[in-house]
Amino acid sequence: MSSGQGSDRQSKLLHAWQLALLRLAITLEEADRLNVLAIAGEADRLAANQRGAASFRFFRRTSVELSLAILGASADADTVLRRFHAQIDHPTLKRAFGAAVGIKAQHHARHGMTICSGELPSWKVYALSCPPDMSSPPDCPRAA
Structure with missing residues (x-):
C-alpha cells in the first residue's frame, strides 16, 4: 500500500x-x-x-x-x-x-453573530433570508 x-x-x-x-x-x-x-x-x-x-x-x-x-x-x-x-x-x-x-457554539461566521450566548441577529438577516415572493408568511420579518 x-x-x-x-x-x-x-x-x-x-x-x-x-x-x-x-x-x-x-x-x-x-x-x-x-x-x-x-x-x-x-x-x-x-x-x-x-x-x-x-x-x-x-x-x-x-x-x-x-x-x-x-x-x-x-x-x-x-x-x-x-x-x-x-x-x-x-x-x-x-x-x-x-x-x-x-x-455552546462560539461564533457563526455566516452572519457574524454568537448563536448560543443570547445574541440574536438583526431583523435584516432574517429579512434577507425570506423569499421575495412571499407576501406575508408568519415567520418572515417582511410581513411586519
Whole structure:
C-alpha cells in the first residue's frame, strides 16, 4: 500500500471514528460505545503498522476517556469533551458534536453573530433570508 493510500484510509478511519463518537453522544447506547472501540482498535492497528510500534493504543485509550466523559462517568468530562471538540476539523461535525454534548457554539461566521450566548441577529438577516415572493408568511420579518 502506498503512503497516499495509507493516509487516505487513515483520514477516512479518523472521520468514521469521530462520527461514531457523535453517534454515541446522541444515543448513549452500549452498541454505539462498542462501535467506537472497534473503530479505535482498527485505527490503532493501522497506525501501529505504519509506525512499526506494536503497542500503539492512542485511539483505544482516547475512546475510553471520551466514552466515559460522554456518558457522564468522568470527573473531568467537560475538559475532555471540550478538548476533543476543539480538535474536530469538519465544521458540521464540530457543530453537531458540540450540540450533542452541550458545548455552546462560539461564533457563526455566516452572519457574524454568537448563536448560543443570547445574541440574536438583526431583523435584516432574517429579512434577507425570506423569499421575495412571499407576501406575508408568519415567520418572515417582511410581513411586519
